[in-house]
Amino acid sequence: MTEQTGAIEAGLPLERRKSSGLWTDAFRRLLRNRLAIIGGILVIFLFFIAAVGPLITPWTYYEQHTDEVIANRNRPLAPMQQIEGVDHLHYLGTDELGRDLLSRLMDGARISVMVALVVQFVVLVIGIPVGAAAAWFGGRTDSILMRITDVVYAYPDLLFIILLGVAFKETFFGRAMDGLLLVFVAIGLTSWVTMARLVRGQLLSLKETEFVEAAKAIGVSDRKIVTRHLLPNATGPIIVAVTLGIPAAILAEATLAFIGIGVQAPRASWGSLVADGNSYVRSFPHLVIFPAMCIAVALISFTFLGDGLRDALDPKLKGKQ
Amino acid sequence: MTVSDPKAPPDGAAVTELDDSVEISTEEGRRLAERLADNRPHARKLLEVRNLSTQFFTGDGVVHAVDEVSFDVDYGETLGLVGESGCGKSVTALSLVRLVPDPPGRITDGQIIFDGIDIMKLSRNEMRRLRGRKIGFIFQDPMTSLNPTLPVGFQISESARTHLGLSRSAAGDRAVELLSKVGIPRARDRMGDYPHQFSGGMRQRVMIAIALACDPMLLLADEPTTALDVTIQAQILDLIRSLSDEFGTAVILITHDLGIAAGMCRRVNVMYAGRIVETGIVDDVFEKARHPYAWGLLDSLPRLTDVRASRLRTIEGMPPDLVDPGVECRFSPRCRFAQDVCRTSEPELTERPGEGHMARCFGTEPGGWIP
Numbered sequence: 001m002t003e004q005t006g007a008i009e010a011g012l013p014l015e016r017r018k019s020s021g022l023w024t025d026a027f028r029r030l031l032r033n034r035l036a037i038i039g040g041i042l043v044i045f046l047f048f049i050a051a052v053g054p055l056i057t058p059w060t061y062y063e064q065h066t067d068e069v070i071a072n073r074n075r076p077l078a079p080m081q082q083i084e085g086v087d088h089l090h091y092l093g094t095d096e097l098g099r100d101l102l103s104r105l106m107d108g109a110r111i112s113v114m115v116a117l118v119v120q121f122v123v124l125v126i127g128i129p130v131g132a133a134a135a136w137f138g139g140r141t142d143s144i145l146m147r148i149t150d151v152v153y154a155y156p157d158l159l160f161i162i163l164l165g166v167a168f169k170e171t172f173f174g175r176a177m178d179g180l181l182l183v184f185v186a187i188g189l190t191s192w193v194t195m196a197r198l199v200r201g202q203l204l205s206l207k208e209t210e211f212v213e214a215a216k217a218i219g220v221s222d223r224k225i226v227t228r229h230l231l232p233n234a235t236g237p238i239i240v241a242v243t244l245g246i247p248a249a250i251l252a253e254a255t256l257a258f259i260g261i262g263v264q265a266p267r268a269s270w271g272s273l274v275a276d277g278n279s280y281v282r283s284f285p286h287l288v289i290f291p292a293m294c295i296a297v298a299l300i301s302f303t304f305l306g307d308g309l310r311d312a313l314d315p316k317l318k319g320k321q
Numbered sequence: 322m323t324v325s326d327p328k329a330p331p332d333g334a335a336v337t338e339l340d341d342s343v344e345i346s347t348e349e350g351r352r353l354a355e356r357l358a359d360n361r362p363h364a365r366k367l368l369e370v371r372n373l374s375t376q377f378f379t380g381d382g383v384v385h386a387v388d389e390v391s392f393d394v395d396y397g398e399t400l401g402l403v404g405e406s407g408c409g410k411s412v413t414a415l416s417l418v419r420l421v422p423d424p425p426g427r428i429t430d431g432q433i434i435f436d437g438i439d440i441m442k443l444s445r446n447e448m449r450r451l452r453g454r455k456i457g458f459i460f461q462d463p464m465t466s467l468n469p470t471l472p473v474g475f476q477i478s479e480s481a482r483t484h485l486g487l488s489r490s491a492a493g494d495r496a497v498e499l500l501s502k503v504g505i506p507r508a509r510d511r512m513g514d515y516p517h518q519f520s521g522g523m524r525q526r527v528m529i530a531i532a533l534a535c536d537p538m539l540l541l542a543d544e545p546t547t548a549l550d551v552t553i554q555a556q557i558l559d560l561i562r563s564l565s566d567e568f569g570t571a572v573i574l575i576t577h578d579l580g581i582a583a584g585m586c587r588r589v590n591v592m593y594a595g596r597i598v599e600t601g602i603v604d605d606v607f608e609k610a611r612h613p614y615a616w617g618l619l620d621s622l623p624r625l626t627d628v629r630a631s632r633l634r635t636i637e638g639m640p641p642d643l644v645d646p647g648v649e650c651r652f653s654p655r656c657r658f659a660q661d662v663c664r665t666s667e668p669e670l671t672e673r674p675g676e677g678h679m680a681r682c683f684g685t686e687p688g689g690w691i692p
Contacts, residue, residue: 210465216420217460218453218480218531228479232470 026236029312036308042301050113053106058088061107062266065090065098076284093286095276101287104268105294111269112250112298114177115184119249120242122188127195128238132226134196135203146200153193157252161186165261183262187252191245198241202234236313243306247299254295270295350447353438357454360538360569364437367538367571368394368417373431375409375416378424382644386412388595389431394539399565399572401586401603403579403618407640409595410575411461414541417573418452436538454484457532457570459561461544463524467516473500473527474512480534499530503560522553526560533564540565540572546581558585579618583607588677591615594641594651597670601678611673611680613656613691650683658684658691 030036054060068083068090069076077083077094079101092101134145164186168174174182206212207230215225231238256262257271268276270291277287345351356363375387387409394400402410415421416428419440433440440451452458460466468476477499478492487495493512500508503526516524525545532540542561546554562585565572574585582589582603589606591599591614599612610616617636638655641647650656653663662683670679671686684691 210460210462211468213420214458214460214466214528214531215468215479216452217418217458218534219449219451219483220453220479221449221483224483228471229468233468235470 026309026312030308033308033311035304036312039301039304039306039308042297043305046109046298046301047113049106050110053110057103057106058091059100059103061099061104061268063099063103065094065100067098069094069096069098076280076287078284079286092290093284095287096280099266101273101290104273105270105290108268108270108273108291108294111180111263111267112253112294114180115187115249115253116246116302118181118184119188119191120245122185123192123195123245124238124242126188127192128199128231130192131196131199131201132203132231135200135207136222136226136230142200145196149193149196152190155190157187157190158255160190161252161256162261164189165256178267179262179264183253183256187249187256191249191252194245195238195241198237199231199234202237203230206230206233236309240306240310240313243302243309247302247306250295250298250302270298345447346444347442347447349438349440349442350444353443353447353451356436356438357450360536362396362436364434366393366434367396367398367436368573369432369434370413370417371432371434373413373416373433374429375412375421375426376429377426379644384643385595385646386426386643387416388643388646390592390595390597391431392590392597392600394571394573396538397565397569397571398588399562399574399586401582401589402573402575402592403577403582403589404592405577405618405640408592410577410592411543413592414458414543414573414575417541418456418458419448420452450484453480453537454535455538457535457537457540459525459528459532459540459542459545462548463521463528464548466528467524469516472513472515473519474514477527477530477534480531484535495534496530499534500527502533502564503527503530504556505530521549522556525549525553525557529557529560529564533568533570536568537570540570541575542572543575544577545574546578547576554581561585579607579622591618594646595643596651596681598652598682599680600670601673602676605673605675605678609673609675609678611678611685612652612682613658613684614652615680617655650681660684660690 030040059065065077068086071083071085072081074096076096077090077098079093080089080091081093082089090100090102092105094100095104130145130149134142161183165174165182168182169179176182177184203226212225212229215229220229253262253269254271254274257269258275260272260275263269263272273291274288274295277284277291281288345354370393371391373387373390374385377384377386390409390413392400402413404410412421412426417433417435417440419428421428428441431441435451435455438451440448443451467473474493474496477496478487478489481487481492481495482489485492485495497508497512500511505511505523505526511519516527519527525548529545540561545561546557549557558581561572561574564570572585574582576582586603588601589603590597591606591612593614599606599610599615606615607619610619614636621634621636623633636655637657641651641654648667649665650659650663650667653659656663660683668681668683668686670681672678673680673685682691683689
């Protein structure tokens with residue numbers, strides 16, 4: 001009987017259909033979005049530079065070419081400026097201490113990528129459990145966790161990061177990774193609230209779905225319902241939030257570096273390069289323009305990619321286009 | 322098609338530790354643990370429900386969704402639970418596995434004895450052991466009851482891995498076996514497919530495979546065919562019947578379709594407004610119904626002999642508000658036979674001619690005014 005009905009119901013083609021998973025579909029939709037592709041390529045390029053930068057950079061970020069600066073009458077070298085008797089070029093010029101700007105920008109890319117990864121890691125590690133616990137347990141747990149979230153949300157981010165930076169400046173934690181770890185963690189500690197709210201909202205609606213009921217009916221434990229059944233269904237929005245959270249984090253780091261918090265000399269992030277170049281902005285605008293461009297391009301790339309991902313992963317758009 | 326004994330893991334399958342350790346904290350839990358291994362009967366009846374009451378505590382007051390419901394299910398028997406929307410059928414089923422959403426719902430009273438085990442006394446964790454292992458559940462809407470982000474193979478094997486402690490590959494083999502058992506062609510190829518790649522009927526077959534994954538003793542089918550079209554309905558019902566016969570699984574079939582109940586069940590309970598109003602062998606209830614509501618239900622079925630374009634017959638009025646049901650017979654406001662006594666007191670379920678045939682109506686009691 002079963003074979004018969006099976007055959008009847010299998011009115012579908014007998015050859016194997018290509019199994020197109022949810023992610024394959026989303027990826028295909030992403031590839032149709034030109035801006036997202038441009039953003040994606042630039043993001044990959046940024047990660048590539050960050051990964052292999054030290055291997056291909058012309059000089060190290062701290063190496064000083066003082067002779068050349070002196071030969072240039074104590075002025076920073078302009079882009080492509082050739083100094084007599086020197087057989088190499090600084091493509092983007094140098095700063096007033098004779099440090100190659102391109103090399104410093106490439107090192108800055110490493111910092112930005114580290115911000116992107118570490119901050120989002122902190123955000124995920126705090127935001128997802130808090131949001132999931134609030135949604136799953138509900139009631140008092142939900143109220144307490146969400147009030148904490150509200151407080152963090154209401155507190156001025158920059159003030160918190162500055163206070164944290166000042167408080168831990170001289171400790172081991174403050175010095176780790178050239179002072180960057182402190183900044184990353186501080187940014188992460190102020191950014192997880194959005195993720196927690198997102199995850200809570202997603203899970204609250206998913207919690208009421210019938211497949212969760214079905215999972216309970218076969219005796220799946222609470223922990224596994226959350227990790228196997230609920231969170232995977234919220235992956236799309238989480239990925240989008242992470243991608244769109246990265247530019248915010250990069251910008252926050254640049255802002256902090258600009259006001260002198262975070263990365264310690266001689267290392268420089270894009271933000272501190274802008275700050276350093278700021279004093280020469282009239283005579284040597286390249287010292288500001290190039291790092292500022294780096295920041296702008298990185299932010300726009302991540303935003304384009306994030307927007308593209310949001311459209312691609314939106315279940316309501318499934319099958320369209 | 323042959324299916325190996327589901328109690329024994331497939332040949333050469335590694336039996337791993339159960340992925341959830343059960344903390345046994347109650348006496349009933351200990352007895353349950355002893356009985357998990359096989360499906361031998363341990364009591365007179367598979368399921369005895371006594372005075373089950375489930376209430377929802379809402380802003381508008383306490384809704385008496387299920388009110389002092391009692392019934393039995395024999396080992397291997399198919400019992401129908403029929404009634405209109407909102408009469409408490411589904412809440413009864415959810416109560417049996419203690420899945421009534423809490424808050425706002427709660428089982429406020431009653432006993433549920435499953436295979437001799439009082440499941441109201443089980444702890445949460447012990448209850449989880451019972452669900453899926455001994456009691457399978459088929460939901461109404463297969464479109465939403467499967468997780469869209471997990472392959473169906475995973476969802477079928479999840480139950481076997483949770484309860485039988487099968488390894489990933491052994492559980493996968495079992496899932497393939499079940500998939501072909503429920504009539505899905507090229508089962509092994511389809512294990513990695515996602516629910517959206519299946520039609521409604523196929524998904525309901527997958528749900529059945531999930532429900533039967535651990536060879537349960539009782540299958541709760543909550544309107545399993547409501548979301549499906551008629552031809553698929555018949556196939557799914559055939560499938561449930563043949564598999565329950567083959568495995569000796571008892572079924573509680575919840576439906577508002579009397580035709581389905583008549584075709585599938587030996588006995589039916591007719592529910593109205595949270596109460597059982599009539600119970601008995603299918604033939605007795607359908608041919609010698611002794612409750613005006615049952616007549617109304619039977620009368621409202623369209624017949625082939627009906628004049629074309631004639632209006633469908635309905636039961637006048639609306640089901641009562643279950644917030645404060647009052648003391649009267651709950652059907653009396655809609656009942657054309659109602660007399661004063663029906664409005665001042667509520668009848669008990671009393672015996673009528675026929676095996677186990679009972680009805681809750683003053684008018685059809687011996688000496689009543691309804692012939």
